[in-house]
Amino acid sequence: MPQYLIVYLGGDQPSGAEEGKRHFSKYKEWLASLGDSVVSPANPLKNTNTVNSDGAVTTGGTTTMSGYTIIEADSMEEALSNAKTCPFLDIGGSLEVSEIVDMPAQKYKVTRIHRDSRNRCSCLALPRVFGDAKCYAKSSSLNI
Numbered sequence: 001m002p003q004y005l006i007v008y009l010g011g012d013q014p015s016g017a018e019e020g021k022r023h024f025s026k027y028k029e030w031l032a033s034l035g036d037s038v039v040s041p042a043n044p045l046k047n048t049n050t051v052n053s054d055g056a057v058t059t060g061g062t063t064t065m066s067g068y069t070i071i072e073a074d075s076m077e078e079a080l081s082n083a084k085t086c087p088f089l090d091i092g093g094s095l096e097v098s099e100i101v102d103m104p105a106q107k108y109k110v111t112r113i114h115r116d117s118r119n120r121c122s123c124l125a126l127p128r129v130f131g132d133a134k135c136y137a138k139s140s141s142l143n144i
Contacts, residue, residue: 001072003100004079006086010064011093026087029067034082040070063122066093070100 014020031041047069048061073079076099083095 001074002102003072004081005073005098005100006069006071006083007065007096007098008067008069008088009094009096011066011088012092014091017123023087025092026090028084028140030087034071035083037072037082038069039072042069070109 011082014023027042031038045066050058050060050062052058071079071082073082078098079097081098083097086095118142
């Protein structure tokens with residue numbers, strides 16, 4: 001079944017502990033209403049840093065993303081319908097819903113790289129993994 005990423009953007013902070021508890025209670029009820037379709041609930045984010053194209057690191061993010069949830073649904077329409085009932089919308093937040101692309105598993109069975117007496121790689125698996133003829137082993141043997 002397709003999986004969907006629901007990203008939490010923005011939203012107002014609760015004015016106090018009681019308001020926070022009420023909101024969290026609504027959020028838990030919403031998750032419970034989704035039942036087994038919830039794959040990964042309540043994943044808040046904190047201490048965000050941004051790595052820029054020049055390698056510089058800046059404190060903070062470039063978006064207002066504050067967390068995410070992953071659900072399963074038969075269609076985007078069903079995922080959007082589920083998202084529309086999320087109590088995060090009640091605190092001024094918005095939600096982005098994206099289908100997660102199911103990528104085929106990459107399986108490589110390389111257990112050991114060997115070099116011959118002239119320090120040439122005698123293992124053909126590693127060059128196939130990296131798509132070229134260069135051996136990436138630095139020593140006489142390397143466990144992967």
